[in-house]
Every structure is written in structure tokens, then in C-alpha cells.
Amino acid sequence: MMEKIKNAMIFGATGQDSSYLSELLLEKDYKIVGVKRRTSTNNTWRLDSVIHNENFSLVEGDIVDPSSVNQIISEHQPDEIYNLSAQSHVHTSFNQPLYTFQVNALGVIHILEAVRNYSPTSKVYQASTSELWGSNYDIDPSLTDANDHIRYQDENTRFSPNSPYAVAKLAAHESIRLYREAYDIWACAGLLMNHESPRRGEEFVTRKITQYIGRLSYSGFDPNFPHLKLGNIDAVRDWSHAQDMVRGMWMMLQQDKPKDYVLCSGTGYSVKQFLDTAFKHVGIHDWSRYVDIDPSLYRPCEVEFLQGRYNLAKKELGWEPEISFDDLVREMVDIDIYNVKYN
Numbered sequence: 001m002m003e004k005i006k007n008a009m010i011f012g013a014t015g016q017d018s019s020y021l022s023e024l025l026l027e028k029d030y031k032i033v034g035v036k037r038r039t040s041t042n043n044t045w046r047l048d049s050v051i052h053n054e055n056f057s058l059v060e061g062d063i064v065d066p067s068s069v070n071q072i073i074s075e076h077q078p079d080e081i082y083n084l085s086a087q088s089h090v091h092t093s094f095n096q097p098l099y100t101f102q103v104n105a106l107g108v109i110h111i112l113e114a115v116r117n118y119s120p121t122s123k124v125y126q127a128s129t130s131e132l133w134g135s136n137y138d139i140d141p142s143l144t145d146a147n148d149h150i151r152y153q154d155e156n157t158r159f160s161p162n163s164p165y166a167v168a169k170l171a172a173h174e175s176i177r178l179y180r181e182a183y184d185i186w187a188c189a190g191l192l193m194n195h196e197s198p199r200r201g202e203e204f205v206t207r208k209i210t211q212y213i214g215r216l217s218y219s220g221f222d223p224n225f226p227h228l229k230l231g232n233i234d235a236v237r238d239w240s241h242a243q244d245m246v247r248g249m250w251m252m253l254q255q256d257k258p259k260d261y262v263l264c265s266g267t268g269y270s271v272k273q274f275l276d277t278a279f280k281h282v283g284i285h286d287w288s289r290y291v292d293i294d295p296s297l298y299r300p301c302e303v304e305f306l307q308g309r310y311n312l313a314k315k316e317l318g319w320e321p322e323i324s325f326d327d328l329v330r331e332m333v334d335i336d337i338y339n340v341k342y343n
């Protein structure tokens with residue numbers, strides 16, 4: 001018997017994750033409707049590899065506007081809905097807390113209400129985040145202090161959000177659970193640690209660093225090249241490649257029963273270690289002569305340490321990351337060097 005072609009809907013279609021997820025779903029013969037908000041200039045550059053595919057289409061919609069969400073979901077009746085839309089920048093959320101709440105919390109309720117009322121068989125994926133843990137972590141008593149992995153976060157670590165971004169994402173995360181329990185909606189949340197790629201937004205620290213190296217390299221490593229300004233470079237993040245993460249999102253939605261999973265690399269690196277790896281790739285062993293610390297880039301409240309465990313996803317989904325930290329950093333640097341030269 002022929003398998004039915006699945007329809008997926010992606011909110012946040014123009015973002016980093018959506019671009020990789022769209023590539024993956026098209027390989028799996030899905031039909032995709034991407035939802036993007038109206039902008040005055042074109043911002044579909046991340047979708048170059050999929051936008052002309054006959055199984056991919058874009059519609060306009062804004063998740064803060066429930067009428068548009070209702071209309072789009074009721075018209076398309078998607079089998080799978082991936083909500084990847086968000087005001088995704090943590091520092092910005094301190095300056096725009098209400099807007100961040102509207103998009104990251106209320107927007108998710110708009111999607112859940114639309115599913116409940118107009119498309120109750122749709123499966124929903126919500127982009128939750130390691131920011132929900134704030135400064136909390138658990139300790140593994142079987143390890144010693146000398147072991148870097150003694151501190152970790154997983155599905156059982158207590159949430160304690162440290163930013164307006166994370167507060168809003170926690171409201172969304174709890175709404176997913178509530179709609180699952182109260183209305184039997186198939187909805188799950190991926191607790192994803194940081195993930196990056198050459199398509200990462202330019203204001204996130206990894207891409208800020210690799211774009212800087214691209215420009216510095218183009219200058220011929222000019223000793224007078226303007227310095228890179230950064231904030232807290234002691235912060236530790238568990239960085240993965242976005243390509244690995246979107247595979248995990250899809251795997252979560254193939255389960256019979258909805259459940260939340262942590263996806264991560266399992267190893268935390270400081271921003272300093274990211275700088276080490278990225279600069280070494282272009283032959284620079286002392287990046288400190290190119291980097292200044294700018295106190296205005298510090299956040300009112302910081303998440304200092306993220307290092308996850310993906311045991312549950314490995315056991316139940318068979319998911320594991322495939323792209324290493326070093327390969328991720330090298331790919332980002334190489335593509336940013338190429339971009340400055342040829343774009």
C-alpha cells in the first residue's frame with residue numbers, strides 16, 4: 001500500500017532551523033507550508049535551496065494575530081506543525097519583554113487554540129529551550145569535581161528562567177503540557193540546547209565571532225583591523241549543529257505518544273573556547289589582541305552554564321548528534337570567509 005504524503009506546516013519559516021528542517025522534510029517527500037510574517041524587504045535567503053521546490057510553499061501569517069493562525073491552520077489541516085517562530089534573542093528580550101511574551105508565549109497559545117478548534121489531529125512541535133533552566137543544574141554523584149561532566153541539565157532538572165525570553169518560553173512549554181493533558185492534543189516540546197550553523201543569525205555570539213574572522217581574514221589580518229566587542233566570554237554553552245537538531249525534532253513527531261526530550265551535544269564549551277577553536281582555524285593562537293570586552297553586552301541576568309544530557313532521546317528516539325563542535329566551528333568560519341570574498 002502507498003504511504004500517504006504528509007503535510008507539514010512550519011511557523012518561523014525564514015529562520016535558521018526552519019531552513020534545515022525544510023530540506024530534511026522535502027527529502028522525506030513531505031509537502032511543506034512555511035508561514036512567514038510580512039516584511040518590507042525580502043528575507044528568504046536561508047530558503048534558497050527549497051523555495052523553488054514544488055512541494056514547498058510560503059504563506060504570510062503572524063503568530064501574534066490569532067485570526068491569521070486560525071485561518072492558516074484550518075485551511076491546510078497539517079499532519080505536523082513545527083512552531084519554530086520566536087523573538088529568539090535573549091538579550092533583546094530584556095529590552096522588549098512584552099513583545100517577547102506576545103510572540104513566544106501568547107503566539108503558542110494561538111497555535112494550540114487553532115489546533116484544538118480547527119485541526120485536532122495535527123501533531124504539534126514546540127521549540128522549547130535550555131534557557132528554561134536558568135542557573136540550575138544537577139550533579140552526577142558518580143562523578144568527581146575533576147570530571148567536566150559532573151554538572152548537567154536533563155528532562156528532570158528544575159526550571160528557573162533567567163530572562164524575559166525564558167519566562168515566555170516557560171509559559172509556552174507549560175501550555176504544551178496543559179493542552180496535551182486537558183484536550184488530548186498531540187503536542188510535544190524539544191528542550192534544545194544552543195545550535196548553530198552558517199545560517200545562524202548574525203547577532204548570536206558564535207556567528208558574530210565567525211563573521212568577524214571572515215572580515216579579518218579578508219583584510220589580510222590587518223593589525224589595525226577594528227576589534228571584536230564581546231560581553232561575557234566565560235559563559236558556557238552546549239553547542240550543536242542545527243542540522244542534527246532538526247532531525248531530532250522530526251523524530252519526536254514520529255512517536256505515537258507525545259513526550260518532551262532534551263537534544264544537545266553533551267559537552268559545554270565557554271565562549272573563550274569557541275574563540276580558541278575559531279581563531280586557531282585561521283592560524284591565530286592569541287585572539288586576545290583582536291577582542292575587547294564591552295560591558296554593555298553583559299545581560300542583567302546571565303545563564304552561566306549549560307551542559308546537557310541526551311540519554312532519553314538516545315534511548316527512546318535513537319537520536320544522537322553527528323556533527324562535532326570542531327567541525328561546526330570550522331564550517332562556520334570557512335563559510336564566513338567565503339561569504340566576505342564572494343558575496
Ligand code: NAP
Nearest residue numbers: 012014015016017062063084085086088127129192194195
Ligand atoms: P531564528 O533564526 O531567530 O528564527 C525565528 C523565526 O521566527 C524567524 O523566521 C522569524 O521571522 C520568526 N518570527 C518571529 N516573530 C514572528 C511572528 N510574530 N510571527 C511569525 N514568525 C515570527 O531562530 P532559530 O535559531 O531558527 O530557532 C528556532 C526556534 O527554536 C525559536 O523558537 C528559538 O527560540 C528556539 N530555540 C533556538 C535555539 C538555538 O540555539 N538556535 C535553542 C533552543 C530553542 P523573521 O525572519 O521575519 O524575523
Ligand code: G4F
Nearest residue numbers: 088090129130131193194203204205230231232233235297
Ligand atoms: O549566542 P547567544 O546570544 O545565545 P543564548 O543567549 O545562549 O541564546 C540562544 O540559545 C538559547 C538556547 O540555550 C535559545 F533558546 C535562544 O533562542 C538562542 O538561540 O549567547 C551565548 C552566550 C551568552 O552567555 C552571552 O552572554 O554568549 C554570551 N555573549 C558574550 N558576548 C554574547 C556576546 N552573546 C551575544 N549574543 N553577543 C555577544 O557579543
